Amino acid sequence: MAYRQHRLTWFWVLACLLFVSSIPGKVRAMGDEGAFHPRVLIVGEARFEGARTTAPARWSWELTRRTSAPARLAPTTVRADSPTLLEEPFVWWLGSTDVGALSSREITGLRAFFALGGVLFVDDSDPTTGVFERSAKRELARVLPDTNPVPLGAEHVVFRSFYLLHKPVGRLSGLDHLDAIMRNGQAQVLFSSHDLAGALAQDRHGMPSFRVTPDGDLQREMAIRLAVNVAMFVLCSNYKDDQVHAPILMRRRARDR
Numbered sequence: 001m002a003y004r005q006h007r008l009t010w011f012w013v014l015a016c017l018l019f020v021s022s023i024p025g026k027v028r029a030m031g032d033e034g035a036f037h038p039r040v041l042i043v044g045e046a047r048f049e050g051a052r053t054t055a056p057a058r059w060s061w062e063l064t065r066r067t068s069a070p071a072r073l074a075p076t077t078v079r080a081d082s083p084t085l086l087e088e089p090f091v092w093w094l095g096s097t098d099v100g101a102l103s104s105r106e107i108t109g110l111r112a113f114f115a116l117g118g119v120l121f122v123d124d125s126d127p128t129t130g131v132f133e134r135s136a137k138r139e140l141a142r143v144l145p146d147t148n149p150v151p152l153g154a155e156h157v158v159f160r161s162f163y164l165l166h167k168p169v170g171r172l173s174g175l176d177h178l179d180a181i182m183r184n185g186q187a188q189v190l191f192s193s194h195d196l197a198g199a200l201a202q203d204r205h206g207m208p209s210f211r212v213t214p215d216g217d218l219q220r221e222m223a224i225r226l227a228v229n230v231a232m233f234v235l236c237s238n239y240k241d242d243q244v245h246a247p248i249l250m251r252r253r254a255r256d257r
Contacts (some may be wrong), residue, residue, distance in 0.1 A: 018141060035070035036063055036231045040077045041085075041093040041120070044100045048077050051209040052094065053124065055197040062200075062224050063231045067162060071231070080106035089118050090234045094197050096126035098135040102142060110143045119234050121187045127193040129176050140181065149179040149191060156180075158187065161232040163225040170194030170223045171210050190230065199223035 038056040040048045056075035063071045078085050081103065085091065091113070093099075102110070113120075116201035122140075124133040137149060152158065158178070159165040167176040181189035199220050201209035212220045 021029050035072045036060065036235055037072040037088050038075045038231075039088065039091050040075070041080060041091045042077050042091075043080045043106055046095065046099070050114050051196040051203070052201045054202050054209065055094075055200040056092065058200040058202055059227045059231070063228055066228055067232065069232060069235055081109045083109075085113050086116060086118075089116075090121070090231075091118065092121045092197075092257060093136060094122060094123040094125055095132045095136075096124070096129075098131055099139055100135075102139045106141050110140075111179075114144060114183065114188055118188065119187070120187060121196075121230060122191045123170075124191075124193050125195050125198060127172050127195055130193065133191055133193055135180060137191065138190060144181060144183070144189075147181045147183065149189070151177040151182055152180045152187060153177055154191075156187070158190065158229055158233045161229045161236060164231055165222065165225060165229060168192060168194055168226050169199075169200030169215075169219050170196040170226070171212050171220065187233075194223070196223055196227060200227060 038059045040056060042048060057073060060071035060073050060075060063069050064073070073177050078091060086109075110120075117208040120140075122133065122135075122136045124130065126132065141147075158177075159168075168174065168178050169236075170192060172194055172235075173193070179191035198210040199208075199212055200223070203209050208220065213225070
């Protein structure tokens with residue numbers, strides 16, 4: 001059984017890579033529609049500032065360097081209450097403090113995002129306290145009241161979408177699993193208690209902004225591999241038929257609802 005699952009995993013990876021590599025060069029160009037775009041989610045009065053602001057560009061760069069997948073090399077931020085939230089299928093919510101209460105417009109925006117199949121990656125920058133993750137789960141329970149996070153083990157496709165990983169890591173080793181909110185059989189919210197952004201961030205000289213513990217460079221490499229896997233999961237799992245045109249797809253789904 002394990003051998004069969006291993007073969008199926010690599011068949012899925014190969015099919016995904018063949019699909020991505022078949023995207024015309026013009027579509028793969030930086031900034032074109034259909035590229036992986038690690039947009040940072042902004043809610044309330046929050047700001048995206050500090051050393052981790054380099055992490056989204058690093059995520060995109062590592063993805064394009066290691067795979068045939070397209071990515072936007074100058075990622076942007078997006079507000080939860082902005083119509084532009086619905087234009088692309090992925091958003092990254094990171095922080096270290098309590099997120100506060102989402103406004104009614106933010107809740108409405110996120111509900112629409114999830115209804116269209118969007119994926120949210122919740123990344124706690126200070127897992128030692130867990131304040132950010134707990135508050136994000138609290139507010140997402142208001143967005144998706146009929147769901148509860150469940151643990152995702154190494155058998156889930158997010159750990160096999162490109163690299164074969166045994167557990168998630170980031171700046172800290174954290175838990176040996178990701179929590180997820182599942183909807184219609186798909187993981188639409190992924191919770192990381194590992195500070196992935198901290199492992200990716202670099203200073204202006206290209207040196208790591210934060211020390212990774214306990215396993216140093218090896219752990220940072222595993223964190224980068226997790227980032228690549230999440231990107232490939234978004235590109236290849238959630239929009240299998242026409243993810244190249246994700247913004248068009250999301251607008252079409254909104255129109256047809």
